[in-house]
Amino acid sequence: MSGREILLRAEAVGKRFGGFTALQGIDLELRAGERLGLIGPNGSGKSTFVNCISGDFAAHDGQVTLAGKPLAGLKPHRRARLGLARTFQLPQPFTSLSVLENVRVPLLFSGEAAEASRRALDCLEQVELAGKADKLPKELTQVEQRRLELARAIALRPQLLIADEAMAGLSHAEVDQIIALLLRLNAAGTAVIMIEHIMRAVTAFAERLIVFVAGRKIADGPPQAVLALREVEDAYLGKQ
């Protein structure tokens, strides 16, 4: 892994909401094809960090580069074209469009219009939703809606996929389905940052773990070593 090039580099990223500091001094290097788990107690800044990377929020401090290109000032769709994709904690499909159309939308904006339908169907096959291409999102089960959210995210063949709690509310078997799907995407070359509270999913998936507490990164390393740290245990027991 250490031989691969740096894909994402975050340096001293900080974000405030009014007088409240939600993130401070976050440094992170992620290599191409890496599987990173991002964990931390509720409110520790995980989604805020993802929002700063994805362009949904503007960071107040620091900078983020993807494959060496600064992301500051770029709208989310421009970041998507550079190879960055994310899912949201609550799936955000276009409710009046079919499942297939939902996956076609990002492709239409990317200049791949001619082959958008073929590519959209290919993405639905990857997430095992091709049989429901003509359904509306509301006709899907919860796990199918999560898979649709992932299909929309991978439509542009991202180099980096950030999955923000893609498994919340799912059954044990459904969680396994999403882990398998993310592992397949990763095996095909996509780096993945998994933000997740379901610890067995994180440990099954991630080859490296970072931990946020109160807007700061307190640990970064191999999962078993990170989870054995006293300060990580304390954070989950509410001692920090």
Ligand SMILES: Nc1ncnc2c1ncn2[C@@H]1O[C@H](COP(=O)(O)OP(=O)(O)OP(=O)(O)O)[C@@H](O)[C@H]1O
């Ligand atoms: N738009 C916002 N305006 C004000 N405060 C915000 C906003 N978004 C997040 N925060 C605050 O920033 C802190 C970090 O929130 P964030 O959602 O990033 O945490 P998280 O680690 O993702 O939590 P969870 O695991 O519950 O999703 C919290 O205290 C939250 O209330």
